[in-house]
């Protein structure tokens with residue numbers, strides 16, 4: 303029988319700390335109830351969703367494929383995460399596909415080895431990056447990077463070039479977040495590169511990156527005490543810092559501004575330049591309406607979401 307492996311992994315949004323996390327600063331990220339599902343079996347030619355392909359347009363898949371036996375595969379994908387939207391769709395694809403390939407070839411599918419292979423794929427494609435998205439997608443729920451934590455919450459650790467990340471579980475109290483998608487698809491790599499160049503040549507930009515790290519540490523305290531007012535203020539401040547780094551845009555600012563009257567705070571999430579924003583609110587319907595009125599696509603998300611799931615059929 304031709305074994306088929308089905309794996310799925312969630313997208314994410316970032317409460318605080320994107321971009322700065324690339325330089326080893328703290329970040330907090332949360333899995334969302336939108337998943338990327340892949341199904342993989344051995345085939346006679348490589349194919350994706352019924353089309354023969356060598357995956358040249360899918361560098362994450364190609365990278366992971368190269369780590370495994372060179373047999374052709376039949377891959378089917380189904381994603382509920384808009385692509386290039388700041389919601390971690392490529393990380394979710396990489397996590398699900400890595401796990402499916404490992405399972406297909408009888409390798410260990412433990413979350414750490416999947417998170418590592420998926421991060422390596424992201425790092426290779428973006429030429430930089432942090433393990434934030436791939437860790438959140440693999441482990442689910444809430445994840446902190448380089449934040450103080452108990453030994454019990456430790457998940458895994460990794461170093462690339464000059465930076466290292468200590469990844470831990472974080473408890474996110476029940477809070478209501480609304481995502482607003484601008485509809486503008488922006489790949490992550492060029493935005494990460496823009497911040498890298500700015501930070502490398504400008505002390506002011508490097509101070510802003512450090513300040514995002516400090517804001518995130520304050521946010522960890524706000525989460526511990528379930529202080530939504532403080533957390534919301536920190537999110538809005540984080541948005542301003544990201545704007546100074548040059549990764550916001552008019553459409554994101556419009557959706558953030560529209561949400562603020564009904565929110566504790568709001569910010570862009572992910573790489574920026576388009577993609578999505580997120581608001582912390584106890585009036586999700588009003589925020590959703592305000593986002594839609596400004597041309598964004600709102601969706602209310604549930605947190606506490608399971609990470610990677612793998613099954614054989």
Ligand code: PMV
Pocket residue numbers: 319320321322323324387388389390391430431432433434435490494571572573574577
């Ligand atoms: O836009 P996304 O979902 O790819 O998130 C990117 C997050 C960054 O911090 C900008 C990059 C990274 O690798 O952490």
